[in-house]
Amino acid sequence: MENPILFYEPEAPYGYLSNFARFPINDGAVTWKTVEHFYQAQKFNNPNIVAQIHHARTPADAYALGKQYDEQVRTDWHQRKEAVMRDALQMKFTQNHAIGHWLVATRPHTLTEHSFKDDYWGDGGDGHGKNRLGHLLMNLRQELSITPPYNLIHFIESANLPTDWGIFNMHGFEDPDTGVEHVALTFGHWKEEESVLIRLHSECLTGDALFSKRCDCGSQLRRAFQNIAQAGTGAILYLRQEGRGIGLLNKIRAYHLQDQGADTVEANEALGFAADLRQYDFCRGILHYLNINKVKLMTNNPRKVKALREVGINVVERVAIQEGQNVFNERYLSVKATKLGHMLDVISPV
Numbered sequence: 001m002e003n004p005i006l007f008y009e010p011e012a013p014y015g016y017l018s019n020f021a022r023f024p025i026n027d028g029a030v031t032w033k034t035v036e037h038f039y040q041a042q043k044f045n046n047p048n049i050v051a052q053i054h055h056a057r058t059p060a061d062a063y064a065l066g067k068q069y070d071e072q073v074r075t076d077w078h079q080r081k082e083a084v085m086r087d088a089l090q091m092k093f094t095q096n097h098a099i100g101h102w103l104v105a106t107r108p109h110t111l112t113e114h115s116f117k118d119d120y121w122g123d124g125g126d127g128h129g130k131n132r133l134g135h136l137l138m139n140l141r142q143e144l145s146i147t148p149p150y151n152l153i154h155f156i157e158s159a160n161l162p163t164d165w166g167i168f169n170m171h172g173f174e175d176p177d178t179g180v181e182h183v184a185l186t187f188g189h190w191k192e193e194e195s196v197l198i199r200l201h202s203e204c205l206t207g208d209a210l211f212s213k214r215c216d217c218g219s220q221l222r223r224a225f226q227n228i229a230q231a232g233t234g235a236i237l238y239l240r241q242e243g244r245g246i247g248l249l250n251k252i253r254a255y256h257l258q259d260q261g262a263d264t265v266e267a268n269e270a271l272g273f274a275a276d277l278r279q280y281d282f283c284r285g286i287l288h289y290l291n292i293n294k295v296k297l298m299t300n301n302p303r304k305v306k307a308l309r310e311v312g313i314n315v316v317e318r319v320a321i322q323e324g325q326n327v328f329n330e331r332y333l334s335v336k337a338t339k340l341g342h343m344l345d346v347i348s349p350v
Protein backbone atom coordinates (compact mmCIF):
# COMPACT_ATOMS: atom_id res chain seq x y z
CA MET A 1 0.00 0.00 0.00
CA GLU A 2 1.13 3.55 -0.68
CA ASN A 3 2.28 6.16 1.82
CA PRO A 4 0.29 5.96 5.06
CA ILE A 5 -2.45 8.31 6.20
CA LEU A 6 -1.71 9.08 9.85
CA PHE A 7 -4.69 10.10 11.96
CA TYR A 8 -5.26 10.81 15.64
CA GLU A 9 -6.83 14.14 16.70
CA PRO A 10 -10.50 14.44 15.63
CA GLU A 11 -9.93 18.06 14.55
CA ALA A 12 -6.87 17.27 12.43
CA PRO A 13 -6.92 16.16 8.75
CA TYR A 14 -8.52 12.67 8.50
CA GLY A 15 -9.79 13.23 12.05
CA TYR A 16 -13.11 11.65 11.06
CA LEU A 17 -11.27 8.30 11.28
CA SER A 18 -10.73 8.80 15.03
CA ASN A 19 -13.03 7.02 17.50
CA PHE A 20 -13.29 10.38 19.26
CA ALA A 21 -14.78 12.04 16.16
CA ARG A 22 -18.33 13.30 16.75
CA PHE A 23 -20.29 10.82 14.61
CA PRO A 24 -23.20 9.19 16.46
CA ILE A 25 -23.94 5.49 16.17
CA ASN A 26 -27.15 3.61 16.93
CA ASP A 27 -26.83 -0.02 18.02
CA GLY A 28 -30.54 -0.73 17.47
CA ALA A 29 -31.47 0.23 21.00
CA VAL A 30 -29.35 3.21 21.98
CA THR A 31 -27.70 6.13 20.21
CA TRP A 32 -24.11 6.77 21.33
CA LYS A 33 -22.38 10.12 20.85
CA THR A 34 -19.22 8.51 19.44
CA VAL A 35 -17.59 5.15 18.81
CA GLU A 36 -15.56 5.75 21.99
CA HIS A 37 -18.72 6.00 24.11
CA PHE A 38 -20.06 2.75 22.63
CA TYR A 39 -16.74 0.87 22.89
CA GLN A 40 -16.02 1.84 26.52
CA ALA A 41 -19.54 0.90 27.63
CA GLN A 42 -19.27 -2.60 26.10
CA LYS A 43 -16.49 -3.39 28.63
CA PHE A 44 -18.96 -3.56 31.49
CA ASN A 45 -21.94 -5.65 32.62
CA ASN A 46 -22.79 -3.15 35.36
CA PRO A 47 -25.74 -1.04 34.04
CA ASN A 48 -24.82 1.93 36.24
CA ILE A 49 -21.35 2.14 34.71
CA VAL A 50 -22.82 1.72 31.22
CA ALA A 51 -25.28 4.55 31.90
CA GLN A 52 -22.52 6.85 33.19
CA ILE A 53 -20.47 6.24 30.04
CA HIS A 54 -23.51 6.67 27.79
CA HIS A 55 -24.15 10.11 29.30
CA ALA A 56 -20.48 11.17 29.35
CA ARG A 57 -20.28 14.64 27.80
CA THR A 58 -17.18 13.91 25.68
CA PRO A 59 -15.39 10.84 24.31
CA ALA A 60 -12.45 11.72 26.57
CA ASP A 61 -14.81 11.51 29.59
CA ALA A 62 -16.10 8.15 28.33
CA TYR A 63 -12.50 6.91 27.98
CA ALA A 64 -11.67 8.13 31.52
CA LEU A 65 -14.68 6.30 32.95
CA GLY A 66 -13.56 3.13 31.18
CA LYS A 67 -10.20 3.48 32.96
CA GLN A 68 -11.74 4.43 36.29
CA TYR A 69 -13.71 1.16 36.50
CA ASP A 70 -10.88 -0.97 35.12
CA GLU A 71 -11.25 -3.66 37.83
CA GLN A 72 -14.88 -4.25 36.81
CA VAL A 73 -14.18 -4.94 33.13
CA ARG A 74 -15.93 -8.15 32.00
CA THR A 75 -13.60 -11.17 32.18
CA ASP A 76 -13.98 -12.06 28.50
CA TRP A 77 -13.25 -8.52 27.27
CA HIS A 78 -9.87 -9.33 25.72
CA GLN A 79 -11.53 -11.95 23.46
CA ARG A 80 -14.46 -9.67 22.63
CA LYS A 81 -12.90 -6.28 22.04
CA GLU A 82 -11.96 -6.71 18.37
CA ALA A 83 -15.49 -7.78 17.43
CA VAL A 84 -16.93 -4.86 19.42
CA MET A 85 -14.63 -2.42 17.63
CA ARG A 86 -15.47 -3.95 14.24
CA ASP A 87 -19.22 -3.56 14.92
CA ALA A 88 -18.72 0.03 16.11
CA LEU A 89 -16.83 1.00 12.94
CA GLN A 90 -19.42 -0.70 10.72
CA MET A 91 -22.16 1.36 12.39
CA LYS A 92 -20.16 4.60 12.27
CA PHE A 93 -19.23 4.43 8.58
CA THR A 94 -22.56 3.11 7.29
CA GLN A 95 -24.86 5.25 9.45
CA ASN A 96 -22.96 8.47 8.66
CA HIS A 97 -23.07 8.26 4.87
CA ALA A 98 -20.49 10.82 3.76
CA ILE A 99 -17.65 9.42 5.89
CA GLY A 100 -18.25 5.96 4.48
CA HIS A 101 -17.52 7.40 1.04
CA TRP A 102 -14.56 9.36 2.47
CA LEU A 103 -13.17 6.11 3.91
CA VAL A 104 -13.42 4.38 0.52
CA ALA A 105 -11.73 7.42 -1.06
CA THR A 106 -8.63 6.88 1.13
CA ARG A 107 -7.63 3.87 -1.00
CA PRO A 108 -4.88 2.76 -1.58
CA HIS A 109 -3.22 4.44 1.40
CA THR A 110 -2.40 2.58 4.60
CA LEU A 111 -4.42 3.93 7.52
CA THR A 112 -2.49 4.33 10.79
CA GLU A 113 -3.69 5.59 14.13
CA HIS A 114 -0.60 7.57 15.12
CA SER A 115 -0.88 7.26 18.90
CA PHE A 116 1.98 7.47 21.39
CA LYS A 117 -0.45 6.23 24.08
CA ASP A 118 -1.71 3.10 22.41
CA ASP A 119 0.34 0.34 20.80
CA TYR A 120 -2.60 -2.01 20.36
CA TRP A 121 -5.18 0.04 18.48
CA GLY A 122 -2.47 2.56 17.42
CA ASP A 123 1.11 2.46 16.14
CA GLY A 124 2.62 3.35 19.53
CA GLY A 125 3.90 6.62 18.06
CA ASP A 126 7.01 5.05 16.50
CA GLY A 127 5.50 2.22 14.46
CA HIS A 128 6.10 -0.61 16.93
CA GLY A 129 2.37 -0.84 17.74
CA LYS A 130 -0.15 -3.24 16.14
CA ASN A 131 -2.35 -0.46 14.64
CA ARG A 132 -5.38 -2.72 14.98
CA LEU A 133 -7.72 0.23 14.48
CA GLY A 134 -6.04 1.03 11.19
CA HIS A 135 -6.33 -2.58 10.07
CA LEU A 136 -10.02 -2.81 10.99
CA LEU A 137 -10.63 0.43 9.08
CA MET A 138 -8.81 -0.91 6.01
CA ASN A 139 -10.80 -4.16 6.17
CA LEU A 140 -14.06 -2.20 6.36
CA ARG A 141 -12.87 0.04 3.51
CA GLN A 142 -12.29 -2.99 1.31
CA GLU A 143 -15.78 -4.34 2.14
CA LEU A 144 -17.51 -1.02 1.39
CA SER A 145 -15.55 -0.45 -1.83
CA ILE A 146 -17.29 -3.46 -3.43
CA THR A 147 -20.72 -2.78 -1.93
CA PRO A 148 -23.52 -0.59 -3.38
CA PRO A 149 -23.94 2.38 -3.06
CA TYR A 150 -20.26 2.95 -2.24
CA ASN A 151 -19.12 1.22 -5.44
CA LEU A 152 -21.50 3.17 -7.72
CA ILE A 153 -19.61 6.45 -7.51
CA HIS A 154 -16.34 7.64 -5.97
CA PHE A 155 -16.36 10.82 -3.91
CA ILE A 156 -13.31 12.95 -4.74
CA GLU A 157 -13.49 16.35 -2.96
CA SER A 158 -15.77 19.24 -1.94
CA ALA A 159 -15.39 23.01 -2.13
CA ASN A 160 -17.48 26.17 -1.74
CA LEU A 161 -19.13 27.64 -4.83
CA PRO A 162 -20.37 31.24 -4.51
CA THR A 163 -23.15 31.86 -7.08
CA ASP A 164 -25.70 34.55 -7.95
CA TRP A 165 -28.17 32.64 -5.76
CA GLY A 166 -25.97 32.11 -2.70
CA ILE A 167 -23.00 30.02 -1.61
CA PHE A 168 -23.43 26.38 -2.62
CA ASN A 169 -21.23 23.43 -1.69
CA MET A 170 -19.74 21.65 -4.69
CA HIS A 171 -19.00 17.93 -4.41
CA GLY A 172 -16.95 16.16 -7.10
CA PHE A 173 -17.47 12.50 -7.99
CA GLU A 174 -16.02 10.04 -10.47
CA ASP A 175 -17.82 7.07 -12.01
CA PRO A 176 -15.51 4.11 -11.23
CA ASP A 177 -16.59 2.26 -14.38
CA THR A 178 -16.33 5.06 -16.95
CA GLY A 179 -14.10 7.68 -15.27
CA VAL A 180 -16.78 10.28 -16.06
CA GLU A 181 -16.76 13.18 -13.57
CA HIS A 182 -20.03 14.43 -12.06
CA VAL A 183 -20.82 17.30 -9.69
CA ALA A 184 -23.43 17.83 -6.99
CA LEU A 185 -24.21 21.33 -5.73
CA THR A 186 -25.87 21.48 -2.31
CA PHE A 187 -27.50 24.34 -0.41
CA GLY A 188 -28.58 24.25 3.23
CA HIS A 189 -28.97 21.16 5.42
CA TRP A 190 -31.49 18.31 5.83
CA LYS A 191 -32.20 15.17 7.80
CA GLU A 192 -32.32 11.80 6.03
CA GLU A 193 -36.09 11.52 6.55
CA GLU A 194 -36.85 14.90 4.94
CA SER A 195 -37.82 15.23 1.29
CA VAL A 196 -35.28 17.42 -0.47
CA LEU A 197 -35.81 19.63 -3.54
CA ILE A 198 -33.39 18.42 -6.21
CA ARG A 199 -32.66 18.81 -9.92
CA LEU A 200 -31.07 16.09 -12.05
CA HIS A 201 -29.49 18.32 -14.68
CA SER A 202 -27.84 16.72 -17.70
CA GLU A 203 -24.89 18.76 -18.92
CA CYS A 204 -25.66 20.97 -21.92
CA LEU A 205 -22.64 23.13 -22.73
CA THR A 206 -24.54 25.08 -25.37
CA GLY A 207 -27.52 25.81 -23.12
CA ASP A 208 -25.80 26.00 -19.73
CA ALA A 209 -22.72 28.01 -20.73
CA LEU A 210 -23.13 29.39 -24.28
CA PHE A 211 -26.57 31.00 -23.83
CA SER A 212 -28.10 28.87 -26.58
CA LYS A 213 -31.77 29.38 -27.41
CA ARG A 214 -31.91 26.02 -29.19
CA CYS A 215 -32.98 24.36 -25.96
CA ASP A 216 -34.35 25.13 -22.47
CA CYS A 217 -31.41 23.77 -20.44
CA GLY A 218 -29.79 27.05 -19.40
CA SER A 219 -33.13 28.51 -18.30
CA GLN A 220 -33.94 25.34 -16.39
CA LEU A 221 -30.57 25.41 -14.62
CA ARG A 222 -31.06 29.01 -13.54
CA ARG A 223 -34.58 28.25 -12.34
CA ALA A 224 -33.27 25.25 -10.34
CA PHE A 225 -30.78 27.51 -8.54
CA GLN A 226 -33.54 30.06 -7.86
CA ASN A 227 -36.00 27.47 -6.55
CA ILE A 228 -33.42 25.93 -4.21
CA ALA A 229 -32.27 29.32 -2.91
CA GLN A 230 -35.90 30.26 -2.23
CA ALA A 231 -36.58 26.90 -0.54
CA GLY A 232 -33.46 27.32 1.59
CA THR A 233 -32.29 23.77 0.93
CA GLY A 234 -31.75 21.56 -2.08
CA ALA A 235 -29.31 19.98 -4.48
CA ILE A 236 -28.46 20.08 -8.16
CA LEU A 237 -26.90 16.88 -9.51
CA TYR A 238 -25.00 18.15 -12.56
CA LEU A 239 -24.54 15.03 -14.65
CA ARG A 240 -21.95 14.89 -17.46
CA GLN A 241 -24.43 13.43 -19.93
CA GLU A 242 -23.97 15.92 -22.76
CA GLY A 243 -26.22 15.34 -25.74
CA ARG A 244 -28.51 12.91 -23.96
CA GLY A 245 -25.40 10.79 -23.56
CA ILE A 246 -23.91 11.06 -27.08
CA GLY A 247 -21.38 13.79 -26.22
CA LEU A 248 -20.89 17.38 -27.38
CA LEU A 249 -19.43 16.77 -30.83
CA ASN A 250 -22.13 14.25 -31.70
CA LYS A 251 -24.71 16.75 -30.44
CA ILE A 252 -23.26 19.30 -32.86
CA ARG A 253 -23.54 16.66 -35.61
CA ALA A 254 -27.15 16.14 -34.51
CA TYR A 255 -27.76 19.91 -34.61
CA HIS A 256 -26.33 19.99 -38.12
CA LEU A 257 -28.85 17.37 -39.20
CA GLN A 258 -31.59 19.34 -37.46
CA ASP A 259 -30.50 22.43 -39.39
CA GLN A 260 -31.35 20.33 -42.48
CA GLY A 261 -34.81 19.36 -41.21
CA ALA A 262 -34.43 16.33 -38.94
CA ASP A 263 -35.97 16.52 -35.46
CA THR A 264 -33.95 15.86 -32.28
CA VAL A 265 -34.86 12.17 -32.16
CA GLU A 266 -34.41 11.57 -35.92
CA ALA A 267 -30.98 13.23 -35.78
CA ASN A 268 -29.76 10.98 -32.93
CA GLU A 269 -31.00 7.92 -34.75
CA ALA A 270 -29.49 9.03 -38.09
CA LEU A 271 -26.13 9.13 -36.30
CA GLY A 272 -26.66 5.58 -35.10
CA PHE A 273 -27.65 6.37 -31.52
CA ALA A 274 -30.82 5.66 -29.59
CA ALA A 275 -32.94 8.72 -28.83
CA ASP A 276 -31.60 8.85 -25.24
CA LEU A 277 -28.50 7.01 -24.00
CA ARG A 278 -28.47 8.33 -20.45
CA GLN A 279 -28.11 6.10 -17.39
CA TYR A 280 -28.85 7.27 -13.83
CA ASP A 281 -27.98 4.35 -11.50
CA PHE A 282 -24.84 6.09 -10.19
CA CYS A 283 -27.16 8.88 -8.89
CA ARG A 284 -28.04 6.49 -6.06
CA GLY A 285 -24.41 6.74 -4.91
CA ILE A 286 -24.39 10.54 -5.06
CA LEU A 287 -27.73 10.84 -3.22
CA HIS A 288 -26.53 8.35 -0.58
CA TYR A 289 -23.42 10.51 -0.05
CA LEU A 290 -25.69 13.55 0.33
CA ASN A 291 -27.92 11.68 2.81
CA ILE A 292 -30.94 12.16 0.52
CA ASN A 293 -33.61 9.45 0.43
CA LYS A 294 -36.78 11.36 -0.45
CA VAL A 295 -36.89 13.96 -3.23
CA LYS A 296 -39.08 16.59 -4.83
CA LEU A 297 -37.67 16.32 -8.33
CA MET A 298 -37.54 19.37 -10.59
CA THR A 299 -38.00 17.90 -14.07
CA ASN A 300 -40.36 17.68 -17.05
CA ASN A 301 -38.79 14.36 -18.04
CA PRO A 302 -40.71 11.32 -16.73
CA ARG A 303 -37.71 9.09 -17.44
CA LYS A 304 -35.81 10.79 -14.64
CA VAL A 305 -38.66 10.19 -12.18
CA LYS A 306 -38.75 6.51 -13.22
CA ALA A 307 -34.97 6.15 -13.13
CA LEU A 308 -34.68 7.44 -9.55
CA ARG A 309 -37.57 5.28 -8.35
CA GLU A 310 -35.95 2.23 -9.97
CA VAL A 311 -32.81 2.77 -7.88
CA GLY A 312 -34.81 3.09 -4.69
CA ILE A 313 -35.07 6.85 -4.34
CA ASN A 314 -38.50 7.97 -3.09
CA VAL A 315 -39.69 10.65 -5.55
CA VAL A 316 -42.49 12.13 -3.46
CA GLU A 317 -43.25 14.90 -5.97
CA ARG A 318 -42.37 16.03 -9.51
CA VAL A 319 -41.88 19.79 -9.70
CA ALA A 320 -42.46 21.13 -13.24
CA ILE A 321 -39.62 23.28 -14.54
CA GLN A 322 -40.91 24.72 -17.80
CA GLU A 323 -38.52 27.54 -18.63
CA GLY A 324 -37.02 29.32 -21.60
CA GLN A 325 -39.49 28.42 -24.33
CA ASN A 326 -38.83 30.59 -27.41
CA VAL A 327 -39.18 30.65 -31.16
CA PHE A 328 -35.84 28.86 -31.65
CA ASN A 329 -36.67 25.85 -29.47
CA GLU A 330 -40.40 25.46 -29.90
CA ARG A 331 -40.03 22.55 -32.36
CA TYR A 332 -37.41 20.87 -30.14
CA LEU A 333 -39.68 21.14 -27.10
CA SER A 334 -42.68 19.87 -29.08
CA VAL A 335 -40.69 16.80 -30.13
CA LYS A 336 -39.53 16.26 -26.53
CA ALA A 337 -43.20 16.30 -25.55
CA THR A 338 -44.49 14.07 -28.37
CA LYS A 339 -41.58 11.64 -28.81
CA LEU A 340 -39.72 11.67 -25.48
CA GLY A 341 -42.70 11.96 -23.15
CA HIS A 342 -41.80 15.29 -21.60
CA MET A 343 -44.62 16.89 -19.66
CA LEU A 344 -44.71 20.32 -21.29
CA ASP A 345 -47.47 22.84 -22.03
CA VAL A 346 -46.02 23.18 -25.49
CA ILE A 347 -46.66 26.57 -27.05
CA SER A 348 -47.26 25.20 -30.52
CA PRO A 349 -47.61 21.67 -32.00
CA VAL A 350 -44.89 20.22 -34.27
Ligand SMILES: Nc1nc(O)c(N)c(N[C@@H]2O[C@H](COP(=O)(O)O)[C@@H](O)[C@H]2O)n1
Pocket residue numbers: 201202203204205214215217241242243244245246251254255264268301332
Ligand atom coordinates in the same frame (compact mmCIF):
# COMPACT_ATOMS: atom_id res chain seq x y z
N1 LIG B 1 -28.71 14.52 -28.57
C1 LIG B 1 -29.26 15.73 -28.34
N2 LIG B 1 -29.92 16.35 -29.37
C2 LIG B 1 -30.46 17.57 -29.16
O1 LIG B 1 -31.10 18.17 -30.16
C3 LIG B 1 -30.34 18.22 -27.90
N3 LIG B 1 -30.90 19.47 -27.71
C4 LIG B 1 -29.65 17.54 -26.87
N4 LIG B 1 -29.51 18.13 -25.65
C5 LIG B 1 -29.16 17.36 -24.49
O2 LIG B 1 -30.36 16.92 -23.84
C6 LIG B 1 -30.13 16.87 -22.43
C7 LIG B 1 -31.15 17.76 -21.72
O3 LIG B 1 -32.41 17.18 -21.92
P1 LIG B 1 -33.40 16.80 -20.70
O4 LIG B 1 -34.31 18.00 -20.59
O5 LIG B 1 -32.55 16.61 -19.48
O6 LIG B 1 -34.12 15.55 -21.09
C8 LIG B 1 -28.71 17.35 -22.21
O7 LIG B 1 -27.87 16.20 -22.18
C9 LIG B 1 -28.42 18.15 -23.45
O8 LIG B 1 -27.02 18.19 -23.77
N5 LIG B 1 -29.12 16.32 -27.10
Ligand SMILES: [Zn+2]
Pocket residue numbers: 204206207208215216217218
Ligand atom coordinates in the same frame (compact mmCIF):
# COMPACT_ATOMS: atom_id res chain seq x y z
ZN1 LIG C 1 -29.68 21.97 -23.88
